[in-house]
Amino acid sequence: MKLLKIATVFLSLLFIAQPAVATPDLPDRDEALDLFKGYVNNMVQKVEKVEDPDLKREIMNDSFDNIITALDEAVSMGIVSQKDQKAVAALKKSIQEKKNELQGLKGYKRVANNNLNNFANYVQQDLEQADTITFSLSATLLVLIIILLLLL
Helix, strand or coil: CHHHHHHHHHHHHHHHHCCCCCCCCCCCHHHHHHHHHHHHHHHHHHHHHCCCHHHHHHHHHHHHHHHHHHHHHHHHCCCCCHHHHHHHHHHHHHHHHHHHHHHCCCCCCCCCHHHHHHHHHHHHHHHHCCHHHHHHCCHHHHHHHHHHHHHC
């Protein structure tokens, strides 16, 4: 958690100073989107490699938690536009619903053990096609979320 706080301060300073100094080698929006998709794809691959349904659930649940935490941290930095805050809220809601479905919470039927691989693939497809990612999130916020995900 301390590393996350340090990273948050560093990234805040980086984005505040961005107009004054060049920020070399930060990914552009398309690269950041590819990194996000790669993060989700990595989750799917991990789920498909393990046999134990409890471990599959844990992998997906941890990934959902990491994405939600990264979104919360990005918003808490105070550099997110109103438009991006709405996009983050929609994305967070979508991920929380998937998490609830995975665990069978809040009125959702729990994903059956024999459907966990299919569910992971469904999540990947849904997140990759999500309008909140592809159309709404600014490049800066998307890059920030990716960096935070890599730190989790």
